[in-house]
Amino acid sequence: MLDGIFNVYKEKGYTSHDVVAKLRGIAGQRKIGHTGTLDPDAEGVLPVCLGKATRVCDVLADKSKTYRTVLLLGRRTDTQDISGACLEEKETAALTEAQVREAVESFQGVYMQTPPMYSALKVNGRKLYELAREGKTVERKARPVEISRIRILKMELPRVWMEVDCSKGTYIRTLCDDIGRKLGVGGCMEELLRTRVGEFSIGDSLRLSELEALREQGSLESRLMPVDSVFASYRRADAGAEEEPLLWNGNPLRLPGLQKDVRDRELVRVYDREGRFVALYRYDEKGGVFRTEKMFFSRR
Numbered sequence: 001m002l003d004g005i006f007n008v009y010k011e012k013g014y015t016s017h018d019v020v021a022k023l024r025g026i027a028g029q030r031k032i033g034h035t036g037t038l039d040p041d042a043e044g045v046l047p048v049c050l051g052k053a054t055r056v057c058d059v060l061a062d063k064s065k066t067y068r069t070v071l072l073l074g075r076r077t078d079t080q081d082i083s084g085a086c087l088e089e090k091e092t093a094a095l096t097e098a099q100v101r102e103a104v105e106s107f108q109g110v111y112m113q114t115p116p117m118y119s120a121l122k123v124n125g126r127k128l129y130e131l132a133r134e135g136k137t138v139e140r141k142a143r144p145v146e147i148s149r150i151r152i153l154k155m156e157l158p159r160v161w162m163e164v165d166c167s168k169g170t171y172i173r174t175l176c177d178d179i180g181r182k183l184g185v186g187g188c189m190e191e192l193l194r195t196r197v198g199e200f201s202i203g204d205s206l207r208l209s210e211l212e213a214l215r216e217q218g219s220l221e222s223r224l225m226p227v228d229s230v231f232a233s234y235r236r237a238d239a240g241a242e243e244e245p246l247l248w249n250g251n252p253l254r255l256p257g258l259q260k261d262v263r264d265r266e267l268v269r270v271y272d273r274e275g276r277f278v279a280l281y282r283y284d285e286k287g288g289v290f291r292t293e294k295m296f297f298s299r300r
Helices: 016-027 051-061 097-105 128-133 172-183 208-217 227-231 244-248
Strands: 004-010 032-034 043-050 065-073 075-077 086-089 109-113 143-156 159-166 187-197 235-238 267-271 277-284 289-295
Touching: 004 016, 004 051, 004 208, 004 227, 016 032, 016 043, 016 208, 032 051, 043 051, 051 227, 065 172, 075 172, 097 143, 097 159, 097 172, 109 172, 159 172, 172 187, 227 267, 227 277, 244 277, 267 289
Parallel strands: 043 187, 075 187, 235 267
Antiparallel strands: 004 043, 032 043, 065 159, 065 187, 075 086, 109 143, 143 159, 267 277, 277 289
């Protein structure tokens, strides 16, 4: 069984579940999970976890992301993107580039965003998009999201090309709708490309057809990223002969090589004596030990 992560380029027309189903056939195994839904019309980076790496799906879903999108001003739709039914159209001829730039840049930072009805969020056990397709609308609470950077790449009104760095849970469709509302003309998302999820970038991503070709060549595993690549920014600790039995059992550890300068609550990635990544540990300053945060591998 393969244990690791493929950086998949999801193409238009596929759902995230389609990608997982296709990869099950390519890899020949069932234990596979994706790390965050991309709409069928969107494309770009979709890390997919296989085997024991499925334990990091939730970690990757929490990572910051980067998108490139096209905002179409002057049109509002029920889905907040170009595929939806038009709710309203307004003239945009009076808009200036300066007004648009000011409105776009005003969303940089933390703002309260209301999730769209056409989303996979659940209310009382049902996904919002299922209710929306039945013509139902339910109240959704606004929640804070962070736009750490928003940059206009090109402007040919009524279209605006933007690059957005944002926190988990940010809906770019809703951001486009919110910008349009602020300008008083409405807006919707015309295109969406995800270029980064945490450490995974579009330049290293592979289409499903490329993964199929690698399988035929017998080199599929060569593009499988190890589980610990997700935690590359954390410091590394190697267990010695005394610590290794404790590590494999998930017991608290003392790691003398790190304890002189480690911070309270800091996460570190811990390896056995053969260099195999085993677990994440978090430092407990009060107890003077590292405690298990999450185990990824057990002794074979």
